[in-house]
Amino acid sequence: MRLGFLGTGEITAAMVRGLAGQGHQILISPRNPTMAATLSAEVAGVTIADNETVVAESDVVFLCLLARVAVDVLPGLPFRPDQTVLSVMVDVSLDRLRDLCAPARDIAITIPLPPIAVGGCPLPVYPRSPVLEALFGARNLVLTQPSERALNAHLGASALCSPILAQLLTAADWLAGYTGETVGAEAYIAAMIRCYLPAQAAEGELAAALQKLSTEGGLNATLRAAMAPALDDLRRGLDGFQTRLGLGNEGEART
Ligand SMILES: NC(=O)c1ccc[n+]([C@@H]2O[C@H](COP(=O)([O-])OP(=O)(O)OC[C@H]3O[C@@H](n4cnc5c(N)ncnc54)[C@H](OP(=O)(O)O)[C@@H]3O)[C@@H](O)[C@H]2O)c1
Structure with a gap:
């Protein structure tokens, strides 16, 4: 699969490491440069590209930005109707994502934790995402939620x-x-x-x-x-x- 990551911080690093060895082509944005260089050296199939290319050349785009950055950056990017978008951002609602990532329609929000790098991570998601299940379900516990509110409650529980x-x-x-x-x-x-x-x-x-x-x-x-x-x-x-x-x-x- 062609996977793209916008934002190359802590959670992208963990997810990319968790995908290592599965044969995916992974594009990551150049920020942060040190982490991008580390991941491309460490994980086979990882290439650094600007945000436009990440979106243009991926079947699945992971949004791993801070919310305040996302609202500025996402509207200018070339999302397509046939793309899957998976957001890990804690404070951007599904409605808002539909606007920011139009015309992409297959959009879900999940809450990964850094241990996803090695597997065994709980992954609540809303709505159901067959793509997330295919990518991470074998090594992690994907928990599909009945509503966005139920998903958000997991954020509260994760503070435990x-x-x-x-x-x-x-x-x-x-x-x-x-x-x-x-x-x-x-x-x-x-x-x-x-x-x-x-x-x-x-x-x-x-x-x-x-x-x-x-x-x-x-x-x-x-x-x-x-x-x-x-x-x-x-x-x-x-x-x-x-x-x-x-x-x-x-x-x-x-x-
Ligand atoms: N960390 C976690 O455990 C965790 C868990 C679940 C969800 N999340 C969510 O995941 C998101 C990212 O969290 P994080 O902990 O990974 O944050 P982070 O380490 O600060 O990563 C954010 C990344 O975004 C990059 N960035 C800034 N402006 C950009 C731009 N215009 N284009 C592309 N990338 C840009 C930053 O690069 P620079 O360093 O160069 O600015 C950095 O690599 C947040 O919304 C957070 O709520 C995090």
Whole structure:
């Protein structure tokens, strides 16, 4: 397939690395120049070209720009009706993309994370994108959403990564206070959490994993009770995204 990437930053680098070895012809824009040169040296089939050429010579165009740049750059580019456009930009709606990328019509928004470089990345998408499934579905978890609002809610949920990592680091620091060994403490905490996380969590496996750690009076249950207020804080923090992500209020979210 002929794939084009507009914007050559962190997420383009991860996606291009995730596509390596599949025989695609990949065009990337020259910005940022250091990253563009690194990718073209590292991944077979990657060529650097200006934005016009990226769009003109690709079957699939990935929009990996900052939103404020995209609104300036996209309208002048030669999109075609037969092209697929996949946007990873968090703050440009589907309606806006239809205007910016006219006359292209096959447009979807997805939310990749940097681990897409190695696979195992969740990829929520709206609307359904057979092209995204074909390119990334074998190594990643493509999750088609029923609406743009549902897709946007994944953005809110993805913010969980940072507070969870902060908790893991706090626990590792606490542990290292007794072992005197920071590296070993972090390794223990990371491996322990990893081995409890189900690979797909397809059938209530998260709840089942929690149930196994709920022995009354056990250390897990005791710490969880001590931290119960943090769960309310988490929900409040997520609800705080409602306006920013166009989610409506909580009542609407449950209907
Ligand atoms: N990073 C993530 O984890 C992640 C995850 C999901 C979605 N996203 C979304 O992906 C988009 C890109 O994020 P990022 O983290 O990859 O940002 P980034 O590292 O800042 O990359 C943005 C790229 O756009 C380039 N650029 C600027 N002006 C351009 C122009 N006129 N034509 C072509 N390219 C131009 C920049 O080049 P210069 O450096 O030369 O300015 C840079 O390479 C954002 O909308 C973000 O919300 C990011």
